[in-house]
Amino acid sequence: MSRKHRKNQMELAFGTRSSGEAASPRPGGNELHMAEGRTESPVETGKLMEEILERENLKRALVRVKSNKGSAGIDGLTVYELTDYLRENWAGIKEELLTGKYKPTPVKRVEIPKPGGGVRNLGIPTVLDRFIQQAILQVLQKMFDPMFSDHSYGFRPGRSAHKAIARAQEYISSGHDWVVDIDLEKFFDRVNHDRLMARLVERIQDKRLLKLIRAYLNAGVMINGLVSPTTEGTPQGGPLSPLLSNIVLDELDRELERRGHRFVRYADDCNIYVRSERAGYRVMESVKHFIEKKLKLRVNEKKSAVSQPVKRKFLGFSFTFGEMVKRRIAPESIARFKVRIREITRRNRGISLERMIQELNDYLRGWNAYFGFCQTQSVLETLNSWVRRRLRSYQWKLWKRGKVRYAELRKLGIGKDLAAQTAGSNHSIWRISHSPALSKAMHNAFFEKLGLFCLQIR
Numbered sequence: 001m002s003r004k005h006r007k008n009q010m011e012l013a014f015g016t017r018s019s020g021e022a023a024s025p026r027p028g029g030n031e032l033h034m035a036e037g038r039t040e041s042p043v044e045t046g047k048l049m050e051e052i053l054e055r056e057n058l059k060r061a062l063v064r065v066k067s068n069k070g071s072a073g074i075d076g077l078t079v080y081e082l083t084d085y086l087r088e089n090w091a092g093i094k095e096e097l098l099t100g101k102y103k104p105t106p107v108k109r110v111e112i113p114k115p116g117g118g119v120r121n122l123g124i125p126t127v128l129d130r131f132i133q134q135a136i137l138q139v140l141q142k143m144f145d146p147m148f149s150d151h152s153y154g155f156r157p158g159r160s161a162h163k164a165i166a167r168a169q170e171y172i173s174s175g176h177d178w179v180v181d182i183d184l185e186k187f188f189d190r191v192n193h194d195r196l197m198a199r200l201v202e203r204i205q206d207k208r209l210l211k212l213i214r215a216y217l218n219a220g221v222m223i224n225g226l227v228s229p230t231t232e233g234t235p236q237g238g239p240l241s242p243l244l245s246n247i248v249l250d251e252l253d254r255e256l257e258r259r260g261h262r263f264v265r266y267a268d269d270c271n272i273y274v275r276s277e278r279a280g281y282r283v284m285e286s287v288k289h290f291i292e293k294k295l296k297l298r299v300n301e302k303k304s305a306v307s308q309p310v311k312r313k314f315l316g317f318s319f320t321f322g323e324m325v326k327r328r329i330a331p332e333s334i335a336r337f338k339v340r341i342r343e344i345t346r347r348n349r350g351i352s353l354e355r356m357i358q359e360l361n362d363y364l365r366g367w368n369a370y371f372g373f374c375q376t377q378s379v380l381e382t383l384n385s386w387v388r389r390r391l392r393s394y395q396w397k398l399w400k401r402g403k404v405r406y407a408e409l410r411k412l413g414i415g416k417d418l419a420a421q422t423a424g425s426n427h428s429i430w431r432i433s434h435s436p437a438l439s440k441a442m443h444n445a446f447f448e449k450l451g452l453f454c455l456q457i458r
Contacts, residue, residue, distance in 0.1 A: 014055045014062075014090065046205040049212075052139050053094060061135040062086070065127065065239075073126030074108045082127045097132070100208040104129050106220035107237065121189065122237040125219075133216065133240040136209070141243060143203060148246060149253035154267035155242035161315045162373050164266045165327060168273065171262045172309050173325045176273035178280045181312050182287065183303035187268035188236045191248050192296045193217050199247050216240065242267065248295070255290055264314075271314055280306035316371065326375040337367060337383065345390040347397040347429070356394065357452050360387070364453040372458035380455040388452070392433040392442050412441035 051057065065079060072078045077085060086093075096102035107123035125133065145156055153164035172179075184190075197214060204210055216238070245267060256263050256272065261283065263272040272287065274280050284306050288299045305312065309319040313330035320326040344359050364387075374380070399405045406423035410416070414437050422437035432438060448454070 014058050014086075048139060048204060048206040049098060049208045052135050052209070053097060057138055058135055061131055061138060064134050065131045068130075070127075070130070071110075071124060073105060073124050073129065075105060075126050075128075077127050079127050082131060085128065086131075093128070097212070098208070100211050102132075102212060102215075104132075104212075104216050104219040110237070125216075125238045129216070129219075130239055132212075133238050136213070137239050137243055140204075140240075144243065144247060148250055149257060149265075151257070151263050152246060152250070152253055152265050154265070154269075155246060161266060161370075164264050165315055165317050165373065168264045168271060168309070168314055169319060169325055169327055171264075171273035172319055174262075176262055176275055177308060178274050178277055179307060179309050179312055179314075180272040180274060180280050180283045180287070181303075181305050181307065181314070182270045182272070182284070182291075183300040184268040184270075184291070185298040185300035185303075187297060188241065188245065190297055191245065195296060196244060196248055199251070213240070213244075251295060252291065255294075256287070266315055269315065271312075273309075277306060317374065320376070327373060328376045329371050329374050329379060333371065334379075334383070337371075338386070341387060341390060345387075345394050347394055349394075350398075353391065353395050353398070354450060356391070357447075357450050360391075361451065361453040364455060368453070368455050368458070372456060374457065377457050380457065384455050388442070388444070388447055389430075389433045391447065391452070392438045393429050395442065396429050396432055396438065409437055409441055412446075414441050 062083070066082065069079055093102065105126045105128075107125050107129075110122045110124055112122055141157065148156065151167075153159045153161065153167070193214070196217070197210065200210060200213060249265065249268070249270075252270070253263075253265060261272050262274075263270060265271075272283055274283055284304070288304075291297050291299055309325075310321050312318065313332055316330055316333040318328050318330040320328055340363060341360070344363065345356060349356070372380075396405070399408050402423045406419050409419035409422060414422070418437050422432065422435055425432060425435075427435075
């Protein structure tokens with residue numbers, strides 16, 4: 001779809017009027033409009049709903065929701081159908097939002113396996129509710145983000161996991177080489193609604209918006225066709241949930257700042273850096289008491305620990321020992337990388353080597369974009385070598401018979417004797433993949449010519 005066509009689609013959904021004039025259907029059509037009137041967005045916190053429903057804010061929300069894609073909620077409506085749905089129904093939806101009568105739909109429960117075992121419960125809102133939440137987020141983010149702690153990095157404009165990791169590295173390099181690694185148990189499922197709403201009331205006077213946010217918190221979850229009520233937690237999966245989690249945990253940030261701690265928080269992952277093991281256990285005990293008594297949340301005893309950073313992982317990374325502290329990829333992250341590569345390069349797939357490399361490249365580029373932030377090129381080189389060996393194994397299996405293997409080795413420049421010896425070998429495929437013949441026939445330049453992406457420090 002062209003850029004001009006997308007713009008026209010959004011104009012049809014929200015119209016071209018501004019916010020003071022009542023919306024009315026155009027003659028001969030059912031396109032929906034934004035209300036018209038004032039030229040500046042309202043800034044009073046008692047009129048936030050009007051700002052949320054400004055045409056430009058809604059257009060940006062629609063673009064964001066459609067670009068994020070994602071599956072449908074319990075009503076089956078997809079992101080591709082959202083614009084047409086809004087064109088037909090926006091006038092009524094907008095009226096319900098302005099009068100405080102809008103009722104969110106329960107979310108769809110989806111269980112996502114965790115890399116370390118267990119499952120993470122995601123709540124998938126309908127695309128309409130994702131659109132409304134995104135519009136709310138864009139307004140509230142501007143209000144709340146400036147007040148958040150400088151130690152908070154998750155789901156904030158201009159911040160990232162990489163910046164959080166770099167900050168942690170600074171603390172370790174300065175001699176704070178013990179970490180109090182705090183894991184909040186099922187944080188998104190256990191957020192206390194009353195405490196969260198109390199924080200929102202401090203900044204928001206628009207009762208319609210407060211009522212709507214409370215309604216989203218209490219919308220319920222559909223599991224196996226039955227809707228269960230939600231009395232606590234902020235379901236992961238909605239655009240608004242990360243901001244609400246930061247609002248809740250800002251109280252923790254402020255307490256840690258008051259105590260003078262050096263810490264980094266990314267969503268519900270919080271690492272506090274201290275100079276000694278003894279100090280670490282003292283901090284762990286006092287912070288745990290604050291989290292459980294004041295915030296009404298739980299610390300996961302099994303996943304939390306006082307340790308040296310080299311023995312822990314933070315956002316997929318770890319750190320080296322020594323005077324020069326370097327970022328390295330955590331062993332668990334490397335293990336997950338290998339699991340995925342094994343899936344892509346499994347020997348019974350029956351596709352061409354070229355097609356397999358295309359699939360590999362999609363994963364390798366995304367993985368490298370994140371983990372290329374490490375400072376250990378030797379690890380990346382080892383992984384590159386392992387990936388090439390997986391591909392040699394696959395190609396050897398694809399050739400199947402001895403005669404074919406001999407002929408293919410000869411085509412790739414291997415001498416008669418070595419080609420015959422290798423083609424007739426009874427050794428395992430994995431062992432053959434590291435043999436002189438295959439290493440020479442399918443050398444690094446061979447894979448480079450086929451376009452195989454090479455992992456490297458960014």
